[in-house]
Amino acid sequence: MMSALILIAVFLMGVYKFYLKNTITFKKATKYGDSKTVVLKEAPGPTPLPVIGSLHLLGKCESPFQSFTELAKEYGDIFSIKLGATKCLVVNNLELIREVLNQNGKFFGGRPDFLRFHQLFAGDRNNSLALCDWSNLQLKRRNLARRHCGPKQHTDNFSRIGDVATFESVELIQTLKGIARSTDAAINLKPILMTTAMNMFSHYMCNVRFDAENDAEFKKVVDHFDEIFWEINQGYAVDFLPWLAPFYKKHLDKLSGWSQEIRSFILSRIVEQREMNLDTEGPEKDFLDGLLRVLHEDPTVDRNTIIFMLEDFLGGHSSVGNLVMLCLTAVARDPEVGRKIRAELDGLTKGKRPVSLLDRPNLPYTEATVLECLRYASSPIVPHVATENAAVAGYGVEKGTIVFINNYELNMSEEYWKEPEKFDPTRFLEKSKTKVRRNSLCDSGMESDGERPMKAVGEKEGWSVMKNIPHFLPFSIGKRTCIGQTMVTTMSFVMFASIMQEFEVAAEHAEDLRQKPACVALPKDTYRFYLVPRKH
Numbered sequence: 001m002m003s004a005l006i007l008i009a010v011f012l013m014g015v016y017k018f019y020l021k022n023t024i025t026f027k028k029a030t031k032y033g034d035s036k037t038v039v040l041k042e043a044p045g046p047t048p049l050p051v052i053g054s055l056h057l058l059g060k061c062e063s064p065f066q067s068f069t070e071l072a073k074e075y076g077d078i079f080s081i082k083l084g085a086t087k088c089l090v091v092n093n094l095e096l097i098r099e100v101l102n103q104n105g106k107f108f109g110g111r112p113d114f115l116r117f118h119q120l121f122a123g124d125r126n127n128s129l130a131l132c133d134w135s136n137l138q139l140k141r142r143n144l145a146r147r148h149c150g151p152k153q154h155t156d157n158f159s160r161i162g163d164v165a166t167f168e169s170v171e172l173i174q175t176l177k178g179i180a181r182s183t184d185a186a187i188n189l190k191p192i193l194m195t196t197a198m199n200m201f202s203h204y205m206c207n208v209r210f211d212a213e214n215d216a217e218f219k220k221v222v223d224h225f226d227e228i229f230w231e232i233n234q235g236y237a238v239d240f241l242p243w244l245a246p247f248y249k250k251h252l253d254k255l256s257g258w259s260q261e262i263r264s265f266i267l268s269r270i271v272e273q274r275e276m277n278l279d280t281e282g283p284e285k286d287f288l289d290g291l292l293r294v295l296h297e298d299p300t301v302d303r304n305t306i307i308f309m310l311e312d313f314l315g316g317h318s319s320v321g322n323l324v325m326l327c328l329t330a331v332a333r334d335p336e337v338g339r340k341i342r343a344e345l346d347g348l349t350k351g352k353r354p355v356s357l358l359d360r361p362n363l364p365y366t367e368a369t370v371l372e373c374l375r376y377a378s379s380p381i382v383p384h385v386a387t388e389n390a391a392v393a394g395y396g397v398e399k400g401t402i403v404f405i406n407n408y409e410l411n412m413s414e415e416y417w418k419e420p421e422k423f424d425p426t427r428f429l430e431k432s433k434t435k436v437r438r439n440s441l442c443d444s445g446m447e448s449d450g451e452r453p454m455k456a457v458g459e460k461e462g463w464s465v466m467k468n469i470p471h472f473l474p475f476s477i478g479k480r481t482c483i484g485q486t487m488v489t490t491m492s493f494v495m496f497a498s499i500m501q502e503f504e505v506a507a508e509h510a511e512d513l514r515q516k517p518a519c520v521a522l523p524k525d526t527y528r529f530y531l532v533p534r535k536h
């Protein structure tokens with residue numbers, strides 16, 4: 001009898017332990033200001049294998065995000081998955097994404113502890129704005145960066161972005177015309193776009209620009225940035241199986257070598273030059289001025305913070321160069337897209353002046369093409385990490401869990417878009433009525449295309465770009481949202497429109513133009529384009 005009771009007790013303890021294994025306990029604030037203890041089950045998901053967890057399931061599709069979409073069909077829009085020994089949670093619909101990033105943002109402000117992330121920032125990923133955990137320092141850095149790197153429309157900084165973007169695009173067009181005159185062969189365009197983008201960033205943020213043709217050190221650093229941008233957009237088994245690190249040693253050493261070279265370039269060619277004649281009294285000239293003044297005035301900010309911030313923000317240029325490559329890819333893939341953009345541009349500028357940021361409201365199809373490229377590429381959102389035990393959709397999430405936001409699903413689901421697989425900029429356009437002056441030369445290309453007749457003198461029914469599409473979140477939402485989105489959308493627009501204004505673009509080999517899903521990056525060495533100067 002006694003032994004039977006013992007057996008039952010052991011069995012019940014086992015059941016209780018098993019129950020607890022998949023539950024999360026945490027304190028939840030009540031409306032009365034105190035807190036109560038809540039025990040919640042974890043979201044369901046695939047059963048992990050020993051050592052690798054469910055890593056093998058991510059290899060079933062070309063991109064892990066496509067695999068997440070497939071797994072969601074089996075386990076639901078929120079599911080748990082173990083990758084190596086790390087608990088992860090995947091959220092796949094807009095409501096859940098909002099719950100994680102907006103309502104519960106304060107519990108999910110961390111970033112994963114991947115070795116690669118440390119390697120890129122001198123051994124500590126907390127040196128990086130994008131890869132650090134949330135902290136007061138991060139809040140300070142974000143606020144410091146926002147004024148210059150995320151200016152609102154109609155501010156001086158916004159119009160300076162426009163001026164710099166046009167200046168650098170005019171330089172780019174001169175270079176490309178020179179190349180087009182000297183050869184009929186396809187052009188290796190990517191490095192040229194990358195140096196232009198870097199000059200846009202360094203010119204705007206630091207009032208420095210470099211000789212893209214003859215400055216070998218500059219070109220090398222731009223290449224390193226591009227390699228790193230590609231790298232950061234990839235996933236590796238070692239991220240979840242850190243014991244594989246010895247096999248990746250060469251690769252990890254290469255990453256830290258590239259970033260060290262970048263930092264010494266920033267220090268010697270940008271920061272030290274400015275420090276020699278820093279003016280702390282007059283108006284703040286640019287982002288670099290703002291950073292150096294904080295360094296001067298705030299004893300809690302150190303010099304390294306400034307260098308790392310510059311590395312982060314100047315590094316943003318790689319996303320602009322890659323995005324413009326993707327826009328040109330879209331045009332080379334579908335000549336009709338190019339024809340509409342050129343009609344819009346010619347209708348507005350008559351081929352008589354360079355396109356500028358101020359033209360953007362009158363070039364809705366061109367702007368929509370950039371947005372459609374962002375949707376189509378579906379750049380992944382940097383994973384978040386739970387910084388304490390929390391709950392999402394009634395499931396418990398343990399502190400340390402990596403949360404993947406599947407915005408590939410948002411961008412590619414038929415629930416949100418008509419024919420999501422089709423590249424179609426018009427999905428971002430809506431009809432609008434705008435006042436026009438009599439005899440105005442300003443006209444939308446869509447109309448000059450002969451597709452939209454004018455309604456009445458003084459009032460034009462045209463097209464404008466839709467604002468605030470709730471399920472279109474290329475820059476994420478919540479407290480860790482992208483700080484560089486104004487710079488990306490403005491500078492890519494001007495660079496892309498300028499090339500389209502002056503050249504017909506075609507692929508060297510159309511079959512090379514395939515993009516990797518859920519990736520806004522192209523490899524450093526990639527396909528070439530034919531650029532044929534247009535006759536105005």
Ligand code: HEM
Binds near residue numbers: 130149314478481
């Ligand atoms: C195609 C271009 C770009 C895309 C699609 C993009 C998208 C994103 C996304 C999805 C995040 C993560 C937000 C989150 O974790 O919830 C992010 C973070 C960030 N982005 Fe961008 N970004 C782009 C370009 C840039 C540029 C040009 C800069 C700088 C000038 C920049 C600076 C940052 C920073 C600093 C963060 C980290 C913010 C934080 O964690 O607090 N981004 N970006």
